[in-house]
Structure formats: structure tokens, C-alpha cells
Amino acid sequence: MDGRKPNPPVGRKKRSLRFFFALFFAKGTALVLKLIGRKGTSMPGSWAIILCPDFLARMPRPKTVLAITGTNGKTTVSNMVEDVLSGCGYDFVCNRAGTNVHTGVASALIANSTLFGKPKKKELAVFEVDERSAGNILPQLQPDILLCTNIFQDSFKRNAHPEFIVDILSRHIPGGTRLVLNADDLLCAGIKPGNQRVYFGAGPLPGDTQLCENLVQNVRVCPQCGQPLAWEYRRYHHIGKARCPACGFRSPQADYFATLSEDGAMAVTIQGEEYRLPLPDSAPMQVYNSLAAAALLSEFGLSPRQLAEQMGRLTVSESRYSEKEVGGRKLILHMAKGQNPVACSRAFDNIRQYPGKKAAVLFLDDFFDAARSVENTAWLYDADFEFLAGEDVVQIVVAGARHWDVYLRLLMAGVDPGRVVHMRGTGEAAGALDPEKAEAVFILYDVYTIALANQVREQIGKRITEKAGGGRHDN
Numbered sequence: 198m199d200g201r202k203p204n205p206p207v208g209r210k211k212r213s214l215r216f217f218f219a220l221f222f223a224k225g226t227a228l229v230l231k232l233i234g235r236k237g238t239s240m241p242g243s244w245a246i247i248l249c250p251d252f253l254a255r256m257p258r259p260k261t262v263l264a265i266t267g268t269n270g271k272t273t274v275s276n277m278v279e280d281v282l283s284g285c286g287y288d289f290v291c292n293r294a295g296t297n298v299h300t301g302v303a304s305a306l307i308a309n310s311t312l313f314g315k316p317k318k319k320e321l322a323v324f325e326v327d328e329r330s331a332g333n334i335l336p337q338l339q340p341d342i343l344l345c346t347n348i349f350q351d352s353f354k355r356n357a358h359p360e361f362i363v364d365i366l367s368r369h370i371p372g373g374t375r376l377v378l379n380a381d382d383l384l385c386a387g388i389k390p391g392n393q394r395v396y397f398g399a400g401p402l403p404g405d406t407q408l409c410e411n412l413v414q415n416v417r418v419c420p421q422c423g424q425p426l427a428w429e430y431r432r433y434h435h436i437g438k439a440r441c442p443a444c445g446f447r448s449p450q451a452d453y454f455a456t457l458s459e460d461g462a463m464a465v466t467i468q469g470e471e472y473r474l475p476l477p478d479s480a481p482m483q484v485y486n487s488l489a490a491a492a493l494l495s496e497f498g499l500s501p502r503q504l505a506e507q508m509g510r511l512t513v514s515e516s517r518y519s520e521k522e523v524g525g526r527k528l529i530l531h532m533a534k535g536q537n538p539v540a541c542s543r544a545f546d547n548i549r550q551y552p553g554k555k556a557a558v559l560f561l562d563d564f565f566d567a568a569r570s571v572e573n574t575a576w577l578y579d580a581d582f583e584f585l586a587g588e589d590v591v592q593i594v595v596a597g598a599r600h601w602d603v604y605l606r607l608l609m610a611g612v613d614p615g616r617v618v619h620m621r622g623t624g625e626a627a628g629a630l631d632p633e634k635a636e637a638v639f640i641l642y643d644v645y646t647i648a649l650a651n652q653v654r655e656q657i658g659k660r661i662t663e664k665a666g667g668g669r670h671d672n
């Protein structure tokens with residue numbers, strides 16, 4: 198680890214009687230849950246924190262703790278980091294199977310502990326941390342290295358103002374935590390200015406522009422003097438490279454600098470030397486995800502050789518993006534978190550960039566809100582539906598409780614009404630699509646509606662094979 202020592206666990210509290218009571222109770226709960234066959238629940242951690250509110254500050258933790266946060270990409274990056282570490286033979290505790298809030302972190306530590314709370318896997322922990330819950334986790338856990346992927350506007354319920362999240366992180370990140378930050382995101386780059394840090398950033402990528410096309414632009418003026426910024430290039434939203442003509446402020450220099458090579462790999466410059474790292478997918482968001490994972494792992498101490506070897510084996514999680522070919526047509530599942538205008542705009546942009554004629558099935562309602570049909574629709578006006586207005590997007594099917602609202606938004610974006618079909622029942626979506634029209638069908642879904650998306654893809658696939666086989670189909 199080139200002489201870098203892990204931070205001393207300053208400020209961690211001693212185990213008290215109350216702590217032990219909470220720990221034993223939580224362990225009992227975990228045992229009962231195991232006996233009745235329930236897995237991956239954060240209930241043991243919830244009980245521990247109810248009974249001992251500063252449980253996380255008292256619970257012994259492995260020697261080194263890596264944490265991953267940010268608005269978008271944190272789950273993908275956490276999974277990549279964990280897969281690379283596993284591939285390199287590390288044994289570590291993580292919250293992959295649970296939740297990314299404080300109760301999920303506590304549950305993972307409890308499951309990994311001996312009767313009296315000492316960690317069974319003593320060396321390493323990797324935790325995905327919900328940025329909104331950072332205050333309940335970071336001061337207690339005291340991570341050695343924290344990676345922040347990016348800071349964007351999210352759903353209004355979580356954060357309509359990204360500066361609010363930057364403030365939460367800056368207030369709660371411990372002074373001794375080393376930071377790995379996105380140089381191309383001025384919000385992310387400005388987190389907790391006094392802490393030791395490295396930056397990652399990407400050179401020119403296909404699709405870069407001079408003028409931002411996105412509706413959501415969370416950085417418009419210089420964070421130091423408030424004057425308008427000049428942009429060397431813009432990628433999407435506030436991602437890009439900027440400088441301030443008035444005060445000289447500029448985007449930080451990247452310590453991990455990536456460029457895209459022609460064969461779809463990534464060339465990363467680390468301390469003046471260039472290394473080739475394979476990419477599971479070369480869409481700009483994936484370049485950042487892979488680069489962020491590589492930067493964190495390199496800061497942890499992995500060599501570029503280890504990174505190159507392990508990253509070649511990575512794939513993007515099937516639950517976020519998956520392509521299938523049926524009868525010569527691509528059927529693509531693409532996650533687009535409901536109420537998150539940036540995640541939806543990225544998905545719409547990917548549809549726009551995809552070659553050939555495309556169709557899109559939109560399930561954009563938030564799963565939990567849709568159950569009560571009281572969802573806030575303001576976010577639709579922050580998402581770039583304009584990207585779907587091109588003539589190569591031949592059909593759009595909208596289904597869900599808010600289908601009229603999405604239809605209205607599509608009309609306002611300039612989409613030809615003749616290409617839009619919309620209905621309330623999600624069960625009718627596959628039947629409304631004409632798969633003959635498009636070479637690729639995108640199915641956009643929310644985090645919790647993957648089962649629906651899969652089912653619709655199967656139905657569409659069946660219709661394609663039926664038509665090709667003159668009514669005959671095999672499963």
C-alpha cells in the first residue's frame with residue numbers, strides 16, 4: 198500500500214452495557230429471521246440502533262473501511278469494487294445484500310461479528326452509503342477512503358437541490374477520511390475542501406458539446422465568485438470542464454485521467470503512466486463508473502496490473518441494463534429511476550444515440566407512489582423528453598398511473614402524437630407495441646419494477662417469434 202497507513206479510528210466509542218444489550222438483541226433477531234428463512238433484511242441493524250442510538254460508533258469495524266456514495270452510479274460502482282476485490286482474493290464485509298442506510302450498514306457489521314461484536318473478517322469492509330443518510334453513517338463509521346461518484350438533482354422528495362447534499366456530506370465526512378472525487382463535477386469536487394483527496398476525470402468522449410442540451414444544469418455560475426463559467430466542453434448536465442474568466446477558478450486536475458481508445462477500452466493515466474483498463478460498456482456514464490471504481494481501488498492499494506486483469510471480467514449488472522436479441526431485434530431493459538430526472542435523461546439520451554430505428558416502452562411511475570397514485574409530476578419537466586422527439590424513435594408506449602402526464606410531456610417535447618400510445622394498465626403495454634416497426638425496443642423501468650420489465654420483454658419476444666414462425670412459438 199505504498200506506505201499509506203489507514204487512518205487511526207479516532208472518535209470511536211467504547212462498548213457499553215447498553216451496546217452489548219443491543220448487540221445480543223440484534224443477534225437474536227437475526228437468528229429468528231434466519232430460522233424463518235428471511236434474508237437480506239436490515240431488521241437486526243434497526244433493532245440495534247433503536248436500543249443503542251450510537252451503535253455504529255461503538256461497533257468494532259474491520260481495519261480498513263471503503264465507502265462509496267453519490268447520487269447516481271453508487272450501486273454499480275460498489276458492485277464493481279466488490280467484484281474486483283473478490284477476484285483479487287480479498288475477504289471483506291459489505292452491505293450488497295442489504296440496504297445502504299445506517300441500519301443496513303449495522304446489519305452487515307452484526308452479521309460479520311463474533312458473539313461480543315468483534316469482526317470475523319478483520320481486514321476490510323466495503324459499504325455503499327446513501328448520500329442522504331451520510332450523517333447517520335460517516336461520523337460513526339469513520340471510513341478510511343470515501344468515493345463520491347457525482348452529485349446531481351434527484352427526486353424532489355430526496356433532494357431537489359444538490360447543494361443540500363454537498364452540505365450534508367461536507368458536514369459529516371470525518372476530517373481523516375481520504376476522498377476520491379469526480380474532477381468533472383464541480384459539486385462533487387467541492388466536497389469537504391480541507392480533506393486529503395484525489396480526483397478522477399475523463400478526456401473527450403463521443404457526444405461532448407459546447408452548449409448544454411439538458412434542462413437540469415445544477416452548476417451555472419462560478420462556485421467561488423458567482424460569475425458565469427466558461428466551459429472547455431460539456432458532457433451532460435453540469436459534467437464537463439469549466440473555468441471562471443472572472444476569478445481564475447477552474448475544474449481540478451484529474452489524478453486518474455481516462456480517455457477512450459478506439460477498441461472501446463479505457464486508457465487511464467495514473468501518476469504519469471498510462472494503463473489500459475477494459476470497459477464493460479463504453480457509454481459515458483459507464484466510463485465514469487469504471488474510472489471511479491479503478492481510482493478507489495488504486496487508492497486502496499491495488500496495482501494497475503491487478504485492475505486490468507479483474508476489470509476485464511466485469512459486466513454491468515443485469516438488473517440495470519440488459520440486451521437480448523430475439524428474431525434479429527434487440528430487446529433492451531434499461532433502468533431509469535422514477536422521479537430522478539437525470540437518470541431518466543441519461544436513459545433517453547442512450548435511446549437517442551442508439552443506432553437504427555427504436556421504440557420505447559416507458560414505465561416511469563415510482564413503484565411506491567404509483568400504488569397510491571399521488572406522485573409529484575413536476576420532475577417530468579426536468580427530464581429531457583426532447584431526446585425522444587427524433588424521427589428514428591418510431592413508437593413510444595407509456596403505461597402507468599401517470600400516463601396522461603407523460604403523454605402531455607411528450608407532446609410538449611415535440612413528439613409526434615401519432616407515435617405515442619398510452620394506457621393506465623401496465624399489462625397492456627406489450628400488446629400496444631408494434632415490434633415490426635423498430636430494430637431495437639427499449640423498456641425503461643424503475644428500480645422496483647424489474648419483474649414487470651422482464652415480463653413485458655418476454656411478451657414482446659413471444660410476439661416477435663410468433664410472427665416469424667407464422668403463429669408457432671416455443672419457450
Ligand SMILES: [Zn+2]
Nearest residue numbers: 419422441444
Ligand atoms: Zn469565479
